[in-house]
Amino acid sequence: MIDGKWKLPIICTLGDQTMRFNELKREIVGITSMMLTSSLKELEECGIVHRESYHEVPPKVEYSLTDGGLSLTPILFDLGHWGHKLNTTKEKVNE
Amino acid sequence: MIDGKWKLPIICTLGDQTMRFNELKREIVGITSMMLTSSLKELEECGIVHRESYHEVPPKVEYSLTDGGLSLTPILFDLGHWGHKLNTTKEKVNE
DNA sequence: CAGTATCCGGACAGATACTG
DNA sequence: CAGTATCTGTCCGGATACTG
Numbered sequence: 001m002i003d004g005k006w007k008l009p010i011i012c013t014l015g016d017q018t019m020r021f022n023e024l025k026r027e028i029v030g031i032t033s034m035m036l037t038s039s040l041k042e043l044e045e046c047g048i049v050h051r052e053s054y055h056e057v058p059p060k061v062e063y064s065l066t067d068g069g070l071s072l073t074p075i076l077f078d079l080g081h082w083g084h085k086l087n088t089t090k091e092k093v094n095e
Numbered sequence: 096m097i098d099g100k101w102k103l104p105i106i107c108t109l110g111d112q113t114m115r116f117n118e119l120k121r122e123i124v125g126i127t128s129m130m131l132t133s134s135l136k137e138l139e140e141c142g143i144v145h146r147e148s149y150h151e152v153p154p155k156v157e158y159s160l161t162d163g164g165l166s167l168t169p170i171l172f173d174l175g176h177w178g179h180k181l182n183t184t185k186e187k188v189n190e
Numbered sequence: 191c192a193g194t195a196t197c198c199g200g201a202c203a204g205a206t207a208c209t210g
Numbered sequence: 211c212a213g214t215a216t217c218t219g220t221c222c223g224g225a226t227a228c229t230g
Contacts (some may be wrong), residue, residue: 047185082166101223115191
């Protein structure tokens, strides 16, 4: 569901903010327009990301997490903690 | 870290049990020896899975989750719950 | 029983160039 | 600004056959 290399970085970067396309692109180092576009589209289809498009010139599109997406972040936070703890434990063993 | 198609199924199947190679292979539908071997090896290197090998004939190898691996399961459980809730919400919207 | 060796196809990430 | 189109290479997963 959140597969692909960039979904997690996007969700974490977005957090509780509302960001525009190029803001995200600048924040997420190494991502290309293509990857960002396709990842955002999939996240939107999953109901994780909300997309607000203003039909203006120049175009303006804002992305934010839906409630569903927001409810994922604490779990991701736990997961991050778990990964960190696991690594420090491993380092201790290696010493 | 837990990428690849089979890591999660393996962790979930293992749970708090100790299982042998072919037990896992039988339980996890569709997995091949290769995938199971390589996934188990990576999980072992991450410190998630413990491997106990008895040098007998016929060979006997038992796999179980380490404490680190066990501490992951509740998070995975939350994640599963989250995914489920997200889907049911989406279905409601589609109705 | 518990793997290893080898080959193969397809999906995906990335680079580049272009557009409304 | 916010994307799309196209091409390309790589790597992962899968099938099959073999082994201590």
